[in-house]
Every structure is written in structure tokens, then in C-alpha cells.
Amino acid sequence: MPTQENKDLENKDQENKDQENKDRLELLQGTLDLLILRTLIFGSQHGQGIARAIQQTSDEELLVEHGALYPALQRLEERGWISAKWGTSTNNRKARFYALTKTGRKQLVKETNKWNRLATAIGRILASEVEEN
Amino acid sequence: MFRRQRKATDFNAEIEAHLQLEAERLRSEGLPEQDASATAHRTFGNVAHAQEHFYESSRWLWWDHFSQDARYAFRMLLKSPGFTAIAILTIGLGIGATTAIFSVVDATLLHPLPYPQPQQLVSVIDDLPGVGAHDVGISVPEWHDLQRSGIFSYVSIIGGGDVNFTGSSQPARIRFLNVPPNYFALLGVNAQLGRTFPPDDPTPGFTLEAILNDGLWKRSFAGDPAILGKNLRLDNDLYHVVGVMPPGFHDPGRTADERNIEIWVASGFAGPPAPPPLRKSRIIPQTIARITPGLTIAHAQSRLEALVAALQKQFPDDYPPQSAWTVRLVPLQDTVVGNARESLVLLLGAVGLVLLIG
Numbered sequence: 430m431p432t433q434e435n436k437d438l439e440n441k442d443q444e445n446k447d448q449e450n451k452d453r454l455e456l457l458q459g460t461l462d463l464l465i466l467r468t469l470i471f472g473s474q475h476g477q478g479i480a481r482a483i484q485q486t487s488d489e490e491l492l493v494e495h496g497a498l499y500p501a502l503q504r505l506e507e508r509g510w511i512s513a514k515w516g517t518s519t520n521n522r523k524a525r526f527y528a529l530t531k532t533g534r535k536q537l538v539k540e541t542n543k544w545n546r547l548a549t550a551i552g553r554i555l556a557s558e559v560e561e562n
Numbered sequence: 563m564f565r566r567q568r569k570a571t572d573f574n575a576e577i578e579a580h581l582q583l584e585a586e587r588l589r590s591e592g593l594p595e596q597d598a599s600a601t602a603h604r605t606f607g608n609v610a611h612a613q614e615h616f617y618e619s620s621r622w623l624w625w626d627h628f629s630q631d632a633r634y635a636f637r638m639l640l641k642s643p644g645f646t647a648i649a650i651l652t653i654g655l656g657i658g659a660t661t662a663i664f665s666v667v668d669a670t671l672l673h674p675l676p677y678p679q680p681q682q683l684v685s686v687i688d689d690l691p692g693v694g695a696h697d698v699g700i701s702v703p704e705w706h707d708l709q710r711s712g713i714f715s716y717v718s719i720i721g722g723g724d725v726n727f728t729g730s731s732q733p734a735r736i737r738f739l740n741v742p743p744n745y746f747a748l749l750g751v752n753a754q755l756g757r758t759f760p761p762d763d764p765t766p767g768f769t770l771e772a773i774l775n776d777g778l779w780k781r782s783f784a785g786d787p788a789i790l791g792k793n794l795r796l797d798n799d800l801y802h803v804v805g806v807m808p809p810g811f812h813d814p815g816r817t818a819d820e821r822n823i824e825i826w827v828a829s830g831f832a833g834p835p836a837p838p839p840l841r842k843s844r845i846i847p848q849t850i851a852r853i854t855p856g857l858t859i860a861h862a863q864s865r866l867e868a869l870v871a872a873l874q875k876q877f878p879d880d881y882p883p884q885s886a887w888t889v890r891l892v893p894l895q896d897t898v899v900g901n902a903r904e905s906l907v908l909l910l911g912a913v914g915l916v917l918l919i920g
Contacts, residue, residue, distance in 0.1 A: 476576065477583040495584070496607030499577060500615035503568070522583055525576045 453492035461493070461501050463544055466529065466537040469511060475524035476502060502527060510536050573616045577609060656917030663910045671906060675814060675895055678750040679852075683814070683894035684859060686717070686849040692886030699844040702831045704873075708851065711869050713862045715854050716748035716761070719831065719846040720813075722823065729794030730782035738796060738825040739813060743769065745826065748852050749814070755779075756790045756805035759828045766833025772801035776809040778824040801827060814850065814894050841880040850894060863891050 456464075468474065468482045479502075480495050505511045510533030516526045529537070584602035593601065603609075639646040675683060686708065689696045700708075700719055708717045722739035739745075746758035753773065763769055772794060774783075783789050792803050812821040829836070837843060853862045870889050874881040881887045 475579070475583070477580045477587075480580075480584075481587070494607040495580065495605050496609065496612040499573070499580070499612050503573070503616055506568075518583060520583075520586060522579060522586070524579045524583060525572075 454490055455492055460544070461497065462505060463537070463540045464491075464493075465498070465501060465505060465527075466510065466533055466540065469527055469529040469533070470537065473514075473516075473526045473528035475516075475518060475526050477524070478518075479527070505533070509533070570613070570617065574613065577606070577612065581606060652916065652919060656913065656919070659913035660910070660917050663906070663913050667906050667910055671903060676810060676812075677814070679855075680895060681893070682715075682853045682855065683749075684851050684853060684862070684891040685894050685897040686851050687890050687892060688844065688849075689888050689890065690885045691888065692884045695885075699847045700849050701841050701844045702836070702839040702846070703841045704844075705831070705846065705849070707869065707873060708849075711865070713854060713857065713865050713869070714851040716744045717849065717851040718742050718745045718748050720745070720848040720850065721846055725796045725825075727782075727794065727796055727825065729792070731784075732782060734782065736778065736824045737819070737822055738827060739823045740768075740829055741826055742830060743828045745828070746773075748850065750852075751807070751811055753805035754808035755787065756803070758805055758807075759826075763828065764830065766830060767835060768799070768801075768827060768829040770799075770801050771804040771828055772796070773805040773807060773826045774803060775807050775811065775824050779806045796825070796827065816897055841877060851891075853891075859891055859893060866891065 464483050465479055468479050468486070471482075474482065476498055477495070480493050480498055483491060483493050502511070502513070506513050506527070510530055511527045512530050513525050513527050515523060518524045581599075581602045584605065585598040588598035588601055589595065606612075639649075677683065686700070687696075688698050688700055688704075690698055702719075705717060705719045708714060718741055720739060720741055722737065724735055725738045727734045727736045727738075741759075743759035743763040744761035746752070747761035752758060754776070756773075758773060759769065759771060774789070779785060779789060783792075789803050789806065793800055794803065795801070813823045815821040815823070831846070832839065837845065853859065857865075866889055870887065874883070874887065
């Protein structure tokens with residue numbers, strides 16, 4: 430019986446995960462950087478906080494795999510767009526805090542414009558298709 | 563690009579901190595302890611994958627950037643061939659000119675005198691500023707005065723010119739130097755084969771001994787080790803070879819031409835064919851000397867001035883006051899380099915800037 434219980438639990442777990450994944454949108458390639466930069470415009474934040482903020486701000490629509498966040502943060506740091514410093518979180522835990530640099534701010538403006546143009550262009554195409562149908 | 567690398571342990575500590583923060587948040591939302599930790603791990607995804615990603619990115623990122631930059635630079639260069647040509651030319655010119663000038667600077671400023679104790683070597687220069695004449699040369703009696711003064715261990719008076727050289731496989735026009743026998747002792751360099759002139763050789767006229775430089779020995783005699791004692795002719799005079807100087811030895815002449823002496827002959831500037839030794843006949847164009855060890859150049863100069871004053875008193879007819887005869891000592895290094903030092907440094911700076919622009 431315990432095995433059955435475990436199995437049930439596992440199945441449930443898997444279902445939950447599938448449900449989550451189905452409901453949420455996966456991030457497009459390259460957009461995670463933009464979202465990180467945007468999140469940091471409100472002040473410095475640690476990785477977990479950034480992940481939370483992206484999910485909450487998007488009304489839980491976006492699926493951010495937390496594991497993917499850290500290589501991205503590392504990449505942005507190496508490019509000099511964000512800077513990092515160990516500090517203490519609000520609930521008194523040690524965490525690495527990220528802040529936007531000057532070049533990062535410029536990059537954010539650039540990437541935002543690019544994204545808006547892309548979204549508008551794609552939006553137009555998709556809209557015209559509906560008209561033709 | 564070469565930013566200090568972040569340690570993997572730091573990265574792992576960050577992930578650990580994330581998992582704890584996330585679990586704490588989930589607990590505060592009411593999840594039981596065990597579930598909170600498991601969920602935090604699940605939403606994180608594959609920890610090992612993230613770590614692997616970190617390793618790779620940190621190791622390869624700078625290389626990626628570099629190769630991207632290099633490819634971009636290459637494309638841009640191909641796009642504008644004019645600019646590329648000018649850039650390549652500028653760099654090429656910069657490298658070439660810097661190398662050329664540096665080899666001159668190296669030879670003249672950094673290693674000007676390949677002789678032992680070169681700081682003792684001076685050029686003795688006679689001036690007659692009263693009649694506006696400079697570097698007027700020296701007479702044989704004045705040379706003897708200098709030698710006897712005790713200021714110098716050796717004084718050599720030097721003359722020379724071009725001469726027809728026969729007696730080897732090919733006749734040639736070469737530069738020779740007529741020196742007193744103490745010339746090689748003064749410079750402190752010995753022959754690689756045979757001997758140099760004995761410094762106190764009292765033979766009148768020319769000693770009829772000849773010393774070759776390494777280049778002439780190799781070129782005209784194929785480096786023959788049995789060269790010593792062989793006869794050769796300079797113009798119509800017969801000399802015999804007593805020595806061959808080592809490679810790299812040259813006269814401390816002021817110009818490349820003066821340094822390129824290939825044969826030395828000795829004479830004491832006394833007896834025929836030398837003219838009678840008159841104080842007024844300053845027939846020898848150049849004088850070099852080695853200061854007595856322990857004397858500084860300034861000290862030697864002040865003693866020399868005392869000697870000049872005494873001679874003026876002793877021979878008032880030869881040294882009229884209106885000519886204002888003076889003798890000055892110039893470090894041989896300075897006469898070799900001359901006033902080229904500033905121009906050379908300037909030139910090196912200029913070509914360095916061309917390289918910098920390139």
C-alpha cells in the first residue's frame with residue numbers, strides 16, 4: 430500500500446507540474462536578459478527575488494526556470510550590464526544582490542525598443558492574416 | 563574581456579541561497595517543511611545543468627567575444643580596402659622605421675665604444691677661437707707635450723685616407739689609417755691573430771707593419787691563417803702583415819666611413835717622410851687619448867689648461883695671444899654620438915608615434 434500511495438503522490442506531482450507548464454508561457458530565446466534588466470530598474474535584487482518579480486509582474490503567465498536565471502545573470506554580469514554584491518536579504522539571509530549598471534541601463538533602452546518593434550511587426554502580420562481569413 | 567573570473571564555489575553558494583530563500587517563501591505561504599524544499603528544487607530545475615552552464619560560460623565567454631570581435635573587424639576591413647591598406651601601411655611603416663632607428667640608437671647611444679674602460683677615452687680638440695678657427699688639428703711637438711704631461715696614459719694622433727691595395731687575390735681601393743704604434747694599446751684591444759703594434763716602437767718613418775681588420779682578412783685572403791708575414795702593397799709601399807683584429811673591432815671614428823678602416827699602418831711621425839716637427843704645422847687632423855686612471859675628465863681638463871698656459875708663455879711666437887689657443891677634452895662617446903643624440907632620440911620618438919598611431 431505505501432508504494433501505491435507514493436505512486437499516487439508522484440503522479441499528482443507530475444500532473445501539477447504538467448498543469449503548471451501548460452498554463453504558463455515559455456520564454457522566447459533571448460528575452461530573459463531583457464526581463465532581468467527591466468526588473469532591476471526598480472533597485473537591486475537577488476536572483477530569487479528577480480524570479481519572483483518576473484512571475485508576479487507577468488501575472489504568473491511566464492514560466493521562468495530558476496536554474497536558467499543564474500547563468501543568464503552571470504552572462505549579464507560579465508558583459509558589464511549588471512553588477513553583483515553579496516548582501517543580506519529582508520529576512521536576514523545571505524544572498525547575491527544584482528544592480529543595473531550605466532551600460533546596463535542603456536542596453537535596457539535598446540533592447541526594449543528592439544522588442545517593441547519586433548512585437549509590433551509580428552502583431553501586424555498576425556492581424557493581417559485574420560483580415561484575409 | 564579579461565574580467566576577474568568568479569569562483570565556482572561562489573556560484574554554488576548563490577544557488578544554495580536561492581533554494582533556501584525560495585523554500586522559506588513557500589513555507590510562509592503555508593507549505594509544509596518537506597514540500598517547500600522539494601518544490602524549491604523542482605522550480606529551480608537541474609542544478610548540475612546550471613553549474614555546467616556557469617563553467618562553460620566563464621571559460622569560453624571571453625574567447626567567444628574575442629572571436630566575434632575578430633571576425634567583425636575582419637569583415638569591416640574587407641569592406642573598406644582603402645582604409646585597410648592605409649592601416650597596414652602605417653603599421654608596417656611604424657614597425658619598420660622603429661626597428662631601423664632602434665638599431666641605430668642601439669649601436670650609437672647604447673653601445674657606442676666597444677673598448678675597455680671607455681669612460682677614460684677622450685677626443686682632444688684644439689681651437690683658435692681668436693681667429694674663428696675650430697678643430698684645427700695638432701702638431702707633432704704638441705702631441706709630444708701631451709704625451710709627456712702625465713695627464714694621459716696614451717695619446718694617439720691619427721691620419722688616414724684611401725689607398726690602392728695590392729698583394730692579395732684582387733686589387734682594391736680601401737681605407738687605411740696612419741696611427742702611432744700606441745694606437746691599439748690606447749684602445750685596449752688585442753689582435754685575434756698575430757699582434758698589434760708595440761706601443762713604444764721607436765722606428766723612424768713608417769714601421770712597415772700592417773694590421774688588417776677581420777673583414778679584409780676574410781674577403782681578400784679567405785681568412786688564411788698563414789697570413790702573418792705576408793707582403794702587401796699600399797700604393798707603392800711594401801708592408802708586411804703582423805696582425806688581424808677581431809671581428810667587431812673598429813676605429814672610434816665619428817662617421818661610418820671613418821669607422822670602416824680596413825688596414826692600419828704605424829709611424830712615429832718622426833724622420834722621413836714626416837715633415838720637420840714645427841709647432842705651427844698642425845698637420846694631424848685628429849687626436850684621441852686615454853686619461854690616466856684615477857683622473858676625471860674635468861680634472862684632466864684643468865691640468866691641460868695649465869699646460870696650455872705654460873706653453874703659450876714658453877713659445878709666444880707660435881701661440882700669439884690674439885689666436886686664443888685652447889685645447890678641450892670631449893668624451894669619445896660624445897664625439898662618436900656628437901649632437902646626433904637629440905636627433906636620434908627625437909627620431910625614435912617620432913617613429914614610435916607612427917607605430918602608436920598604427
